[in-house]
Amino acid sequence: MQALDATQQAQLTDWLTASPQHLREYLAVLRVAGELGAALRGMDLDVDALLDADRRAGAAPAPRNVIALPLALRPGPQAAPASPAVHRRSARLRGWGLGLAAALCGVAVLAGWAWPRTQTYSTAHGEQRSVQLADRSTVHLNAQSALRATMTPWSRRLQLLRGQASFMAAPDRRPLQVRAGALRVEDIGTTFDIALYQRQARIEVAEGRVHVWHADRQGQPMLADLGAGQSARIDAASGRVELGSEDVAAMHAWWRRRIVFRDAPLANVAEDFNRLNRTRLLIDDAAAGAMRLTGNLRGDDIASLRAFLADQPTLRVSASADAIRVGSRAAQPPVAR
Template sequence: MNPDITDCMDGSVAEQGVQWFLINRDGALSDVQRRAFLAWLRRSPEHVRAYLRALDLHRQVGEAMPAASSDLLEGMLMEAGARRPTAKVVPLFARNAVSNAVPARRGRRRWAALAAAACLVLVLGASLSRLWPQEQVLAAGHGELRELVLADRTEVRLNADSAIRVRMGWLDRRVELLRGEASFDVAPDRRAFEVQVGELRVRDIGTVFDVSRRLQNTRIGVVSGEVEVWRGDSDQQRLARLVAGRVVLVDNDTGAVQPLDMPASMLLDWQHRKVSFLDERLDEVAAAFNRHNRVQVVIEDDAAAAMRLSGSLDADRIVALQAFLARDPRFKVQRRGDTVHVHSR
């Protein structure tokens, strides 16, 4: 931004919007001015709205008032929020003390300026959805597996009873895993891609990865590429950098990272409606099955919840899980209606 622009870009956002409008009316912007103007627009959606308000005020008042009222029009614009910029600015309408040959030229210029302003409004209006971060919540229902393609072409697969909040901004792409499990095949883009799970943030580095929000921890596995795992907001701490084939558990309370010796094929078994578990707590196994079934597994005591299991079963076959647990001498299993109760012996 050159010194003249820097000098005039003060005051409120509304003032700056009118100042930029007046500077644009001086003709084609230089490369420096154009970059400064675009940077100002991208800084905040409020900047875009301020500029659109200045354009709209110019259009409405300019059409309703004769050229002889140009002083009043410019006064209204300045009163709406701008001091006269120190940069060279052409008045909104030519003064009356001009030769008779000027009004026709002035009228043509005014209509050309209005047409240009209208085109700019359309362009900015079409771009507003990209400047303003788009946020939406996407979910898979109970027992449902869902495949999605985000606006940036990232492919997402949601496990049953899972939900994410997606925010596509100008400078970044953020996904919050609200519950359950999701895998991401991240599309190349200049914007960073980040998945938030509680206080954890998983930053993509060109990756296919899986994130599971669990009872005591968060499981993160990388199929290809790399991710970084961070904790905290203002005082951030990098916990791990994971390459392809790595799977870890991150404790939800302490942030402690525990590596898992789990193949990627097992990590993504849920996409084929299987629940695979390797040295897993029973309460985590039960939660995985409960996402898929009307019949729910209830763990009745802490001792049973903490016992560890390994196996692989069809996600929608709760009878198979019931039989699997009944064969284990550590458990007492009872089925009452739509509930399977599991106690420790």
Template sequence: MNPMPAQQPTPDADREALEWFSMLRQPGCDELQRQAFATWQQQDPANARAYAELEAYWQQLTPPPARPRPRQLQTRRSYLGKTLAALFLLILAALAYLYWPLMQRLASELHTASGERRSVRLADGSTMHLDSASAMNADLRGRTRQLQLVQGQVSLEVVLDGRALEVQVGQARIQVYGTRLMIARSGQHDELVVLNGKAMIIQGGDQRLLSAGERVTFTEQRIDPVQKIDVQRVEAWRSGHLQVKDQPLASVLGRLAGYQGQRVWLMDEQTAYRRVSGDFNLDRAQASLDQLAAEQQLQLYSLFGQWLIAR
């Protein structure tokens, strides 16, 4: 971690404190993990300070125990208690909504942070390239190698070793017969792109067979028709570029904001459907957002570091 001013925890300390806060409250937390937590606190004063601030914030969210009141105030007390309970549940729901994707990633075997790209060599020799804020699970021990895409986007370079390979994406199964493919998850739909070889996607009673240079999008309800793709544009993210052609503005904003760990809220629903083309630098996501906002005559506002409001 990089040193920071004495009174201000680093972003890494804040993030790690949140991870420890969640882990220590899980039923399976054991003494070994608690010892590791104590060691982490002692490594850097910023770590202990970040965790103490998180604990203090949590205590503020917890409603105080009820105190005895005169009988004539029972009705008022009951109303106030229900209001506080509803507010507390609302705050918990908001925190869960904001931090659930992070918790989901941290619980996965392989994951990346927002803005991070990483390549991993698997035990069977295959290579997995993870995009920003992505998460995968892998089980390569059986006769059929099993992968699961939990979040984000991944590019696979598969080594054929005589065993079948399947990738689980939500309710869909992808059977891999080739050596290079990309799979992505987003709020609107999931996507499969075959770069070399073949792959079949199966969901319920529906299925599609894709060859090299083809893509398909799918949801829990349907598999869309197969389309041809520009391989160079599709793979551009691996070199830090987002190349889009005639894409919805909301999708492009969401991708760029996601590299900064933010979610987009467009004030004008019609604006979301504007079509956008261009080449944007993912490693300079804020500059790319500013460039896009200027081109589209938008104003961007950051809210609590979690939301990006566009109007």
């Protein structure tokens, strides 16, 4: 059984939204589909076999809008001519079978189209990729990131499970919502970026507009209304919102494996670098992690990163074969083991 393709889905969506009566009729079909599925549960029926029955060799041609039931004939003695009553009973059974096959066909196609379809996309350490969703939206995933996409005829729901992603939403009647941690981001036809950090979420808008809400707090006021060139940093623990302005080109610098940060906590900078590199940037104390920095570095240039950090007067930096350790000069350095 083939599912509806993207064009057919769009046509059916247009038909559903053209009239409330269309939607009522469709919901009635789904209700019947559920009842029929319950009634047929446990019966050994192969819908694809029913649909292919008219192609069997030697089968009598069936009307174009019905499918003959694939009933195997058992060898046996020549049967006596059937009475008119038997003929009428056979015709009723055959008609019931044809109707059942047609109903199964319609139920399978409609239920398959309406059932939520979920797909998960992820990237490994150091890997970046772009994916096109079923609605033709494009998502760029940073390294060590994961996204779950669920599409229905009435909604587009995405969940950023970890990491960072840029979203270029395709025009569609269905609203697009992205859940990221404890936040819900509603797209108003736009291009935007979401990054999840250990202690913070960052949302930046390159084009259009997004609304940001608490995901699980109905009735709470909107956290942020962001337009092009605007950003919001939202503390994961307190929910405190920090609004700012961003250069649109800098928002997408990570697509080219550059780490661009402006007044960003060092802890966030470390997470960005660690997605791309085997050499880890480790923060020794909270004061160092909270230090705000501004810079523009190549994501794989460990030497430049180390030199940049060494230039910060309040930081102490040490390096080993597989890590760069950073701490505040006021804090006690970790004991070597």
